[in-house]
Amino acid sequence: MLYLICFLVTFAACVIGTICGMGGGIIIKPVLDAVGVMSVSEVTFLSGCTVIAMTCWSVGKTAIKKESVLDLGSTPFLAVGAALGGIAGKQLFNLAAAQFAYPDKAGGIQACLLFIATLATLFYTIKKDRITPKQVQSRAVALLIGLLLGLLGAFLGIGGGPFNVAVLCYFFSMPTKKATQNSLLIVLLSQLSSTLQTIFTAGAPQLEPIILLGMIVAAVVASEVGRRIHRRLDERQATLCLDGSMILIMGISIYNMFKFFG
Secondary structure, three states: OHHHHHHHHHHHHHHHHHHHOOOOHHHHHHHHHHHOOOOHHHHHHHHHHHHHHHHHHHHHHHHHOOOOOOOOOOHHHHHHHHHHHHHHHHHHHHHHHOOOOOHHHHHHHHHHHHHHHHHHHHHHHHHHHHOOOOOOOOHHHHHHHHHHHHHHHHHHOOOOOHHHHHHHHHHHOOOHHHHHHHHHHHHHHHHHHHHHHHHHHOOOOOOOHHHHHHHHHHHHHHHHHHHHHHHHOOHHHHHHHHHHHHHHHHHHHHHHHHHHHO
């Protein structure tokens, strides 16, 4: 039953994550936390590995097929910042977890911050037609924005989220579909740096290999499904998918806040 739950959650999350450009971890992490089948550290590591597999496949396949719409002016600096932020975010989470007698309590902090970040993003997407986007040209600012996105994604253990897309839309005037592809690259580098740091410092948690391998395979298959669906969506449909996913994430986050702090 554990295997089935992990594989189904991973597949559904990575389809949605690829469509919306936020990685699958933002759904895998809170859902598996809510189900309570593993510790927070185990869920975080599994989520990180599946997000790396999913985003690597999606970004790589898009680049090979020359369907990429990466912003070559800002995305490289956003990506470098995200990689550095991934390392900093992981260290920050470890410090926060050390403050609790039971490390899993840190999952409550993650749930609370995820709810706040997602709610703010939802308000922005609802009101964005009335908000004039910026057109950031500074490489230093792009690096800083990437750093903050990577830090937040790594601290939450999800790599990235809908807030990535909202930030790209606002600061770089990207349409939603273009922002989703650029967001996936940021998610990939943020989660990769965070996961590698875990492996080289604390070491990977003890996991059944079949679960890790199965989730990675499910993530790759799901990313291909999500990538094909994403190509067929128009701008309005992509925005609706993003809004719907945010409502789902907030509902799960509220549940987890009560679970860890109740």
